[in-house]
Amino acid sequence: MIAQWPLDWNERLAGTSCEMCGERSPEADDYGLRIYQSHVVDAVLQRASIQRGYTLVIWRGRHVIEPFELSDEEAARYWQEVLKVGKALARFYKPLKMNYQVLGNTVPHLHAHLLPRYEIDPAPGRPFPLLPQNGSEAKFDDEVLNGDASELRRLLG
Template identity: 40%
Template sequence: MTAPFPDWPADFVQRMDGRACACGSAPAPGDAGDRIRVYAGRVSDAFLMRHAAQRGYAVVVWKNGHAAEPADLAPRDADRYGREVLLVGTAVRRHFAALKINYLTLGNQTPHLHTNVVARYADDVAPGALLDPVGAALPEDRWRADAAALRALLTGESPLVRRWDE
């Protein structure tokens, strides 16, 4: 049988509708070899990634069942997801003293709702250009210290969380 969209993976339609979603509907584990969970929100989990072109790359992942797009969510859920993404982005910007934060909600490879939160700097490795999404492994001690600092900024009683939790 020929794939309905020959340039896409044969199971892409099933990935989109959740039947073949790589993320599944269960919340992601807290830590894995290349990521540390820095935030567990109501509708998303956020992870600081170790393999990155530069420090400050996090991924916010929708955790309440399968959704491929923000528009697949109920308006209240979409609003909450957006707030949690902005909360994580604000914490990344503050901790890493980033010049700019890029928010990338893609899904061409993994069509489960997630947003890449990418810190950009005055001394950026690629000013004005896209970064390689999978860079070298950042030094483990620094990566773990950054994750701990982000977790502290993203705890329930921090002023930052209260600002986005209205």
């Protein structure tokens, strides 16, 4: 069987009902805790126990899919913010390596997946094997997640 793009792919590209274009990320929701907010991004530490420290950095300007759709000024600001979050994640979690994945194959809105990589890892030396989340994933313990978020907010302050 050959996999196909979703039937509503063209609507997703156009930003119709884009879940990342709506309101700013809440302080907390089923997917994660916002650890940083600026004029151009929201950074959300993920609840799913996919990888400790897994964070999305979401572009909060107009609907764009690819980084090259940003003006030079917007791109500079976006990537500065991505790097700021990445640096805080690296300082706190002390991973062997940080990964920055810009995908958008499920939600075509500019966002980066920041993934600390550790000694115990599902794919050493390869890209992190991300799958779309559906809400049924195991979650990190609330106390651990809240503690991590508090320290990351301090580092990003």
